[in-house]
Amino acid sequence: MNFISKCSVLAAIGLACVTSPLSQASEAKLTAKAATLAPYQQRDFQDEVFYFVLPDRFYNGDTSNDLGAAANDKKRAVSRGGFDKSHKGMYHGGDLAGLTDKLAYLDNMGVSAIWLTPVLRNRAMQAGTSGYHGYWILDFTEIDPHLGSNAELKNFIDQAHKRNIKVFFDIITNHTADVIKYKECHGEDGLGWIVDVSEGNDCPFISMAQLAQGKHYSPLIPKGDEALKSPAWLNDMDVYHNQGDSFWRGESAVRGDFAGLDDLYTQKASVVNGMVDIYKDIIDEFKPDGFRIDTVKHVNIEFWQQFSPALITHAKTQGIDNFFMFGEVYSFEPELLSRFTTEAKIPSVLDFAFQGAMTKALVEQQGTDVLAQLFAKDHFYQTEHKFIRNTNANQLVNFTGNHDMGRFAYALKQSPHHYSEEAQIQRNLLAHAMMFFSRGVPVIYYGDEQGFVGDGGDQASRQDMMPSFVASYNDDDLLATSKSTADDNFDTNHLFYQSFAKFAQLYQQYPALRFGEQTVVYSQDKAGVFAISRQMKATSESKGQNLLIVFNTAINAQQLNVLTAKAEGTLLYRSVNTDNADEIAPLSFAIYQLK
Numbered sequence: 152m153n154f155i156s157k158c159s160v161l162a163a164i165g166l167a168c169v170t171s172p173l174s175q176a177s178e179a180k181l182t183a184k185a186a187t188l189a190p191y192q193q194r195d196f197q198d199e200v201f202y203f204v205l206p207d208r209f210y211n212g213d214t215s216n217d218l219g220a221a222a223n224d225k226k227r228a229v230s231r232g233g234f235d236k237s238h239k240g241m242y243h244g245g246d247l248a249g250l251t252d253k254l255a256y257l258d259n260m261g262v263s264a265i266w267l268t269p270v271l272r273n274r275a276m277q278a279g280t281s282g283y284h285g286y287w288i289l290d291f292t293e294i295d296p297h298l299g300s301n302a303e304l305k306n307f308i309d310q311a312h313k314r315n316i317k318v319f320f321d322i323i324t325n326h327t328a329d330v331i332k333y334k335e336c337h338g339e340d341g342l343g344w345i346v347d348v349s350e351g352n353d354c355p356f357i358s359m360a361q362l363a364q365g366k367h368y369s370p371l372i373p374k375g376d377e378a379l380k381s382p383a384w385l386n387d388m389d390v391y392h393n394q395g396d397s398f399w400r401g402e403s404a405v406r407g408d409f410a411g412l413d414d415l416y417t418q419k420a421s422v423v424n425g426m427v428d429i430y431k432d433i434i435d436e437f438k439p440d441g442f443r444i445d446t447v448k449h450v451n452i453e454f455w456q457q458f459s460p461a462l463i464t465h466a467k468t469q470g471i472d473n474f475f476m477f478g479e480v481y482s483f484e485p486e487l488l489s490r491f492t493t494e495a496k497i498p499s500v501l502d503f504a505f506q507g508a509m510t511k512a513l514v515e516q517q518g519t520d521v522l523a524q525l526f527a528k529d530h531f532y533q534t535e536h537k538f539i540r541n542t543n544a545n546q547l548v549n550f551t552g553n554h555d556m557g558r559f560a561y562a563l564k565q566s567p568h569h570y571s572e573e574a575q576i577q578r579n580l581l582a583h584a585m586m587f588f589s590r591g592v593p594v595i596y597y598g599d600e601q602g603f604v605g606d607g608g609d610q611a612s613r614q615d616m617m618p619s620f621v622a623s624y625n626d627d628d629l630l631a632t633s634k635s636t637a638d639d640n641f642d643t644n645h646l647f648y649q650s651f652a653k654f655a656q657l658y659q660q661y662p663a664l665r666f667g668e669q670t671v672v673y674s675q676d677k678a679g680v681f682a683i684s685r686q687m688k689a690t691s692e693s694k695g696q697n698l699l700i701v702f703n704t705a706i707n708a709q710q711l712n713v714l715t716a717k718a719e720g721t722l723l724y725r726s727v728n729t730d731n732a733d734e735i736a737p738l739s740f741a742i743y744q745l746k
């Protein structure tokens with residue numbers, strides 16, 4: 152995209168077009184936006200604009216920790232190494248010190264809560280790649296040395312809190328790092344493979360029925376690895392299922408190993424209590440504002456029924472009254488997702504179904520009624536819990552893409568519709584607007600604000616914000632910038648950064664965008680108008696608010712005369728101006744105040 156068209160888009164959304172990059176001096180003066188919000192201790196979860204980040208891929212604030220544990224640290228020898236800036240599956244050096252350095256960058260975009268991938272100590276290397284993502288935990292009591300120390304994490308949280316920004320940890324109860332092996336697969340010493348894994352069979356899952364017939368694996372811990380995990384109870388092989396690898400269906404989804412990761416026996420009371428204690432201790436030591444919970448679908452519901460109320464109750468005793476948790480349930484079905492907010496008592500889940508419907512509307516160009524059909528199922532999330540707050544769809548967590556499925560920009564790029572860069576930019580912006588202004592809490596995936604695209608999911612979607620040395624990242628054509636990922640990408644002038652800052656400002660300005668009851672006003676069976684209202688009833692403390700949000704998913708202007716309510720509405724904001732007040736521009740949105 153050339154500079155002229157970037158300026159015209161900026162102007163269209165009501166932003167100044169700055170022609171020179173911000174100097175170091177002006178960067179220091181970035182506006183502190185979170186400071187204008189209610190104090191973080193009092194703020195509701197629905198007040199937040201989230202930023203989801205892999206610390207290893209963000210910014211290297213301390214090169215002395217790049218190799219992880221010190222060479223003379225015998226206790227943490229397995230948490231040393233795995234550092235290779237040119238390999239997308241290795242550590243790249245980003246850390247908590249770097250995140251702390253860049254808080255102003257996030258604050259200025261309107262971020263009010265940061266969700267970090269797991270920061271606890273990992274096994275540095277496993278099956279040829281590294282634990283840079285944090286999901287291979289060995290030690291649940293300390294921070295991974297690649298990211299910094301416990302003290303550095305506390306400092307990061309202190310600095311974020313000083314800016315009135317919340318910090319959420321990504322936690323795991325389903326599995327630990329891969330330490331336990333099976334003699335039948337890995338031999339008597341557990342050090343290799345004695346079965347043919349060339350066809351991707353790994354260790355086939357042994358079902359409960361097969362166990363009852365006497366078939367089982369012989370688990371072992373390779374010599375020297377007996378005491379790797381912490382707390383010590385995690386080194387007991389009896390607290391794991393030991394039934395082989397999950398094939399993601401039936402009982403294997405709950406009892407199988409996630410590609411070799413040791414799957415905890417979460418039906419046992421000792422495991423429930425042990426995990427509750429681990430995360431109570433984390434709350435006591437670091438005072439985070441909440442948790443995002445990994446692999447929720449792979450743990451039995453009864454575990455969550457105990458775990459979730461126990462931690463929320465405990466956080467209150469630590470003075471964190473609004474402690475909040477949301478789970479990762481990788482499913483596009485509200486019927487299944489909602490079981491975890493109702494039956495399992497987890498306050499919220501990541502709304503994969505929203506991501507899926509939005510992809511159908513904005514990438515596949517299906518009718519906007521795919522969104523109406525999604526929201527028609529919102530009542531599934533409604534419940535009244537005894538121990539924690541009532542749940543409803545307003546608390547769901549919206550996102551456009553993530554570190555597993557890949558970025559929304561990638562979905563657009565690989566679409567058979569062969570979108571031009573201009574079209575990719577417009578559709579990406581509209582997707583983020585839907586994420587902000589539909590019911591649910593928005594999460595910006597780090598790098599999306601700099602036009603990152605990627606080549607797919609997982610490693611291919613975890614690019615560096617600091618100058619990257621990964622060839623397959625650096626050959627990407629980023630959106631709305633002439634930079635590549637080989638450059639530093641903390642550009643506060645980027646169109647997406649500026650747009651998300653505007654969206655965050657609107658989100659904070661109008662309470663109905665955060666708390667309003669959502670009703671679908673208009674949808675159609677082809678691309679075009681999709682309209683919702685967000686209504687807050689008047690109370691003794693506020694006079695209420697009724698907003699109409701109109702999206703146009705089509706590539707041509709649409710008439711607004713289909714919206715009878717709009718006639719009495721006042722235009723508050725529109726992303727693209729038109730000469731005709733009764734029209735909405737292609738791939739744009741508008742917000743009206745209704746009486």
Ligand SMILES: [Ca+2]
Binds near residue numbers: 244297
């Ligand atoms: Ca570092």
Ligand SMILES: [Ca+2]
Binds near residue numbers: 331332408
């Ligand atoms: Ca294992």
Ligand SMILES: [Ca+2]
Binds near residue numbers: 404405414449
């Ligand atoms: Ca499991």
Ligand SMILES: [Ca+2]
Binds near residue numbers: 606622626627
């Ligand atoms: Ca590439």
